[in-house]
Amino acid sequence: MSESKNKFNKDMPSARRNQASGATLIDVAKVAGVSPITVSRALNRPDQVSEKAREKVRRAVEQVGYIPNMLAGGLASRQSKLVAIFVPTIAHPIFAEMVQALMDELSRAGYQAILGLTGYQKETEETLFNTILGRRPDGIVLTGTQHSELMRRRLIASGIPVVEAWDLCDDPIDMLVGFSHEQVGREVARHLYAKGYRRFAVVTAEDARGMRRYHALLDELHHLGIDDVPTAFIPPPSSLNAGREKVCELLDAGHRPEVVVCSSDTVAQGVLAEAASRGWTVPKDLAVMGFGELSNASQVYPSLSSVRLDGDRVGGQIAQALLERFKNPDAEIAPLRIDTGFTIVDREST
Amino acid sequence: MSESKNKFNKDMPSARRNQASGATLIDVAKVAGVSPITVSRALNRPDQVSEKAREKVRRAVEQVGYIPNMLAGGLASRQSKLVAIFVPTIAHPIFAEMVQALMDELSRAGYQAILGLTGYQKETEETLFNTILGRRPDGIVLTGTQHSELMRRRLIASGIPVVEAWDLCDDPIDMLVGFSHEQVGREVARHLYAKGYRRFAVVTAEDARGMRRYHALLDELHHLGIDDVPTAFIPPPSSLNAGREKVCELLDAGHRPEVVVCSSDTVAQGVLAEAASRGWTVPKDLAVMGFGELSNASQVYPSLSSVRLDGDRVGGQIAQALLERFKNPDAEIAPLRIDTGFTIVDREST
DNA sequence: AATGAAAATGATTGCGCTATCATAATTATG
């Protein structure tokens, strides 16, 4: 026994509607004394309209407080001016930094971003993905290069420009901006080995890219003759406390590594905290290697050795790649692959 | 039925279009053997459609890989299912946390967020604002309560539900979720005074809310008989290094405060770093008070006293308030004002 | 002036979807 849904007030629906939705292109056109399409052009392609008309339109827009409806515009033009950005989380500084840079750059070009937080969960990614595709983004930014076959196919079929970020691989969906996690693992191994460390341990988050670095590290250590690398895994999201607990487990299990390689600076700071609480001297009693170069890595005591990535730069490069593609959609799609690199920063903790 | 008006003719525009844009509601309807509007209902109001039809639609959607075009849907229904979130930056953990919680909650209800980064700059806020209003969001989340008169008027006129966050004031635009920055300033003053501190100094960022806390702090100290409070201001964005430099300036100018009150934990950690580098013992030689409770506040050495806010909770409350309003748009608009409070956390640094 | 090219403006149509009203199919009621 539900009450029948009543309709809008018959009184003056149009007035009510206009109050809520604001002025339309047609309202502006009337005030300006030109046709609607001229208003549209004055706003979107000013160079196709005479200075006189442009001025009339500008004044009319001002007067009625017109704000273009981008839902309508997007529908008509098939250009949403929207870029979808998928990241695991923005609570992590490195992603926050990238997103910020990316959005800055995009907004300068009149684009906006819509964020998809995949939360490290494979489960929801596809659902999220569908929802966001519903906004018909002009471009898509993905974190990592490991996606379900279905998603890959759909993305390729859609023809939407895609950038896969934070990683490099051999069969990208489209564009690629990142660095090789394998290379990080290998270089960290060699770097620490060269410094004389022989007994390694690892505390790593169980996310895909972290594991890639981990396996490359193991592999390289193996080549260097080191095979026993006690490891503790942290289920995402990793935190300082998790790092502390996990390294504690390793140590309590009787392992006595010279150096602990961590999947992030956050985890590494947990290890530092545990070392401090045991009264150990870093790096003499235990060396610690981070990853990601949090802004305070150089300020904690002892300052943390880490692998520096540049979120700003990655974001900027992605934006550039997308904007280039938007500007020139018909151009031959040259496979774009940008290696943003990384730097091992040696500080007091190793 | 004869085809009265033909849509696209000639070569293959329809095929091309479908490849790019994907299947439409009509395609699904054809496959399912029902009318388009039934497909729409099966997707958006499943309870109004028979189980049989629902199943046919589900299968057809699956088969053609249909993803609803929310631009079209939004235009027709006047519901964008979009919430605009304005924050100064997401590079700051406290905002990142709020945004994450807010987005989580919203997406659960089928809404998505579009982010506006105001970057602490008054200049661009209005421009940004117009661009984002173009997306016709169903709700708007604002940081702070200080906005231009024009924006206030437009927002109120638009009838869009608005939440102002991170602050409380007496004449909100609409809903309000936050805490009193004045109260923080006063309580921090009293708290430190009660602990015996008499010589205060301040290092604060120059943003609006930080200044409100600062003035309340000064005011309360004045009541307690303390009038000389040397202060250094940091132009946004504040950073650990900026905090360190600024406190250095204060000390080099000959001030010898017992306690430094900082506008953020980041700044406070800069002060800690400077104290450490001078070989001072905290809190004996210099006490430090933070704000915002970064996740590592309790882990730095010495652990940092701070004011704890709960970004998760703020985000959640905002989402609830908005969703409630969406569900019940015609309800009497009860002035909503949620005080999320704060907690002074006393640790080793004071 | 005459002519054509270019620039500026306009009329029409439909983007893909949902609100609205109308109708058909089902169930409840006496």
Place this chain on the structure above:
DNA sequence: CATAATTATGATAGCGCAATCATTTTCATT
């Protein structure tokens, strides 16, 4: 069984804008 009440489905008409093509105005050139 007829009738009313209740579903379930469909037809139609826009939402506000830009693509497309048609038309008018302006300007340069002969």
